[in-house]
Amino acid sequence: MSEVFSTTADADAELDRARSGDDAAFTRLVEPLRRELHAHCYRMLGSAHDADDALQDALLRAWRGLARFEGRSSLRSWLYTVATRTCLDVVDRRGKRALPVDLGPSSDRVVVGDAPVTEVAWLGPYPDAGLAAGPGARYEQREAVELAFVAALQHLPGNQRAALLLFEVLGFSVSEIAATMRTSTTSVNSALARARRIVAEKVPSATQQQALRKMEDARLREVVAGFTTALERGDAAALVALLTEDVTWAMPPMANWYAGRAAVMDFAVSVPLGSCGAWRHLPVSANGQPAVACYLWDEAAGTHRAWSVNVLTVRDGLIAGITSFVGAEHFPPFGLPDCLP
Incomplete structure (x- = not known):
């Protein structure tokens, strides 16, 4: 938050104003994090439009629940927790997104006038302008939105998808992920192992x-x-x-x-x-x-x-x-x- 607040005291004062109902203060707190949160929602959901909706919903949830934020973690970590849970709700409702290669083998003849398939939820592109490096990131942010990686994520259940992103991309600890997902560290480690195996099978070795x-x-x-x-x-x-x-x-x-x-x-x-x-x-x-x-x-x-x-x-x-x-x-x-x- 150094982009906006010169000292920790300034940030704490802004947080107090937000807790007291100052929505402008809340906006100032979350604005420096908006782009990276949006990219996280895209990785989870595979659609820039779904990411728009999920982020809007997550920030509304955060605003309404700000009084429950006790400051034991950073505001950034707490917002990622809210955004991840919001995305998991979306995954449960809508399922995964796909590319044509996920649906079957390549065509052996040219199809002219190919009709759109509307019953499939398709993966979408993501503008690089939304990318921002976050502290603790282990993957380069651009690698983490490459088509092959995001498409591979869609083959994972929501909990494995979230665990892999929070650990590998955002640098969360296993215990922090367990708290975010309301589960045990054993479950998180198991989800990470399964997610890594599936992603390794589907993503080229060279990014x-x-x-x-x-x-x-x-x-x-x-x-x-x-x-x-x-x-x-x-x-x-x-x-x-x-x-x-x-x-x-x-x-x-x-x-x-x-x-x-x-x-x-x-x-x-x-x-x-x-x-x-x-x-x-x-x-x-x-x-x-x-x-x-x-x-x-x-x-x-x-x-x-x-x-x-x-x-x-x-x-x-x-x-x-x-x-x-x-x-x-x-x-x-x-x-x-x-x-x-």
Whole structure:
């Protein structure tokens, strides 16, 4: 809280004002923590929109229960406890979120006009602007929101998900996690062991942050620019030159996904480079990874409309995965316009 309060006495005085019913004081207390709490809710829930709702609910719960905060832990730890319990309630009600790869094998033929699958709760992208390093963190904050990691978390029951995040990402002790989750330290250790085993099976050994550190900034800019230029010009040869042999392309909420350079290029030539129309793009950053906001020409409206946020997974200077989150609803969290002239 040093960003706002110059001394512990100042912070204590502000807390006393908040306890007495001063909602402005409460807002000043929680504002420096809002971004990291929001990122925690996203990791738990796999959706920026769900994170918005969960954080709002958690802060309301915290405001109403502030009189019960006795100061035996830091305000930050207490707020994480409230936010975690709020997210666990959401997990119990809504279940897990998925990517197309979770639903079945890759498609062996191109599907043009693929219909959205609305009965699945899909994983969503997360804007990097919301990331902030918290004290005691063991994972880099960007690693902790990478698509592969957040997708793996969705395979865990809520208690294992919470235990892993609180311990590995936020640096909580086992006893603190047990208090947060109202369980025993033995249960927490057991949940951690099971969670680590499942995540290790599903997350690549090399994180995107490690891959990006090996990649020169100029090469990364070249890859992103090459991807957007190839789509805008309909240049299949330029696109294929940017892809690894085992590249994948998925497009939630469409269930079909493609694996391997040949299958991906068949899809690209048939759909984004073929039947879709004219594209424009804006580079962004999502889930600690390079990303591109795609706008598709709408003849009736006379403008390019928000279509998808494409999160790129890179390896050895090439694109190893494209996850196109289709839907204009993904654009507002990134501060992106809904159309381009």
